[in-house]
Amino acid sequence: MTEIVATNETILVVGGGISGMTAALEAAETGKQVVLVEKRPYLGGRTTQLYKYFPKLCFPTCGLEINQRRARMNPNLTLLTLAEVTRIDGTPGNYQATVRLHPRYVNENCTACGDCATVVNTEFADEFNYGLSQRKGAYLPYRMAQPQRYVIDPRIIGTPEAEQAKAACQYNAIDLDMTPQEITFPCGAIVWATGWQPYDAAKIQPYGYDRIANVVTSVEFERMADPNGPFGGQLVRPSDGKPAKKVAFIQCAGSRDRNHLLHCSRICCMASLKQATYVADAYQDAADIRIFYIDIRAIDRFEDFYNKVSAIPQVKFIKSKPASVTVDKDGNPIVNGVDTEGYHRYAEPFDLVVLAVGMEPAVPKDAFPVPIVVNRAGFIEAAPENGGVFAAGGASDALDVNRAVQHATGAALRAVQVVNRVRGVGV
Structure with missing residues (x-):
């Protein structure tokens, strides 16, 4: 059972794209405890699917690698992938967040060697390539994925191929008995960085x-x-x-x-x-x-x-x-x-x-697990009624990567200010 050590000074960041990573890292590097929840099996969001940035035509892998290294090295950051926030109760400085964890069927022993994939033949549309290609039922989402850990597609669970994948693993990393979990933990402020969808x-x-x-x-x-x-x-x-x-x-x-x-x-x-x-x-x-x-x-x-x-x-x-x-x-x-x-x-x-x-918001207007003010396009407004919940990046507006990162840094600062007030720290 996954356990989260958290208090009402913890900051919850929902969404692990470039905005969520930025907000989480900026907050964690001020010394705050941060829980980052991402529904995909890896960090980086849609930025990972870009070939080049404009206007310099440089590759996103450089900036992503730096943020991934920062995330790996920061002890204040707890990462939950294949996870979704289903409920938020409470008030600023005293929230309770409920998160549903979906099984990866691969544990922390994984070395990303790929032996499991070699024995699996069943293929599915590759989400990373927007369905333009196929991937196997045991797969690494993309070459720089963090966590650098394979995923077993739930559609092959219960089939001989899943057992073959488990048998092929030399590190006892495949756990076919994983089940969905639901965890609840306290937090003082929330950064909503669920991004956009085409x-x-x-x-x-x-x-x-x-x-x-x-x-x-x-x-x-x-x-x-x-x-x-x-x-x-x-x-x-x-x-x-x-x-x-x-x-x-x-x-x-x-x-x-x-x-x-x-x-x-x-x-x-x-x-x-x-x-x-x-x-x-x-x-x-x-x-x-x-x-x-x-x-x-x-x-x-x-x-x-x-x-x-x-x-x-x-x-x-x-x-x-x-x-x-x-x-x-x-x-x-x-x-x-x-x-x-x-x-x-x-x-x-x-x-x-x-x-x-x-671009439109990734979360529909009626799907937020917490009362929040959105505009007619569905983007989150910066409104007092949102309390200690702050939008970052593409959840707030249609933004390019540069502006999304800047916006996420501001959201992290506002979240830090909320949890500082819990302790009575001057800001």
Whole structure:
């Protein structure tokens, strides 16, 4: 049975993405006891699924590795993965949190050797690659996963393969008798950092995401470009593996739309600019890249990046919100619409269409285990009624990684102030 040593000076951080990690580490490094709860089997959230950051086009693995090392070295931080907060009772400085722990079926003896995976043949859609590839029923979520420990998919529990995986383990790390647990512990303040999720592109019916194989989302395209991704970093069409040299990026796919998300998701323009460089780098002069946009929101330091991408000869900008995406007999998606600067109709085929899908909160408005004030988009408001519960990063608004980290640091400071008042420490 998992036990948590906690008091009303403990800070609970819900969500282990880049914002949750930041808030937890900043609070723990002030000397506070912190419990970090993450529903996935590893830390890092959606940032782990990026190929590159904008505007520097550097790799997220560097910053993630630093935070992972900080987390491993800090004795004030308790990490619970495959865990969800189901209930929170009490008041600031005197909360009781209830957490449900789902079984990993692999204990701390695991060395990530992979012997269990070699004897398991059953495969499932790989969540890390947004279903673009398959993973085994015994798997390491991704190569830098923390904890660096395998997971047994519950769908093979009770099958001969699960027993084979257990027999293959030399370290007695596989425990097929693990069961769900529920634990309750005190805490004084809570940082809610459950992040965001990509808008469901299938709801944007005219763009044919659920019907046309060569229409993908921006988050899927990020995995497609990654050398560790489903296609080994080769930018190819999912339907037939042919090179995706002529690519259309459609902005505001689900954002700024009264039928979908009313808000601007902020990162979409920059994500498409970044991804345009992937195609240009991969195919050089053979690349043909079109960015269909309402307007480009590249403010402050991002304007330089916009100018840099605009100067790439293979990249063309078309001011238009496409009306639809259809498909020809060869599986080529055709983008249909009107150029709003020249009012010229177009129906142009592409190898691949990438939808820059919007951001929405990962937790629906009615699913919070504690009363909390949210805006019409479902993001958490900074309201006095929230008491000692503070939003961080993507739970508070549509934010890029840099702004999410800054916001999470502020949330950690507010949580520290609450628990300091429990002790009567001046702030």
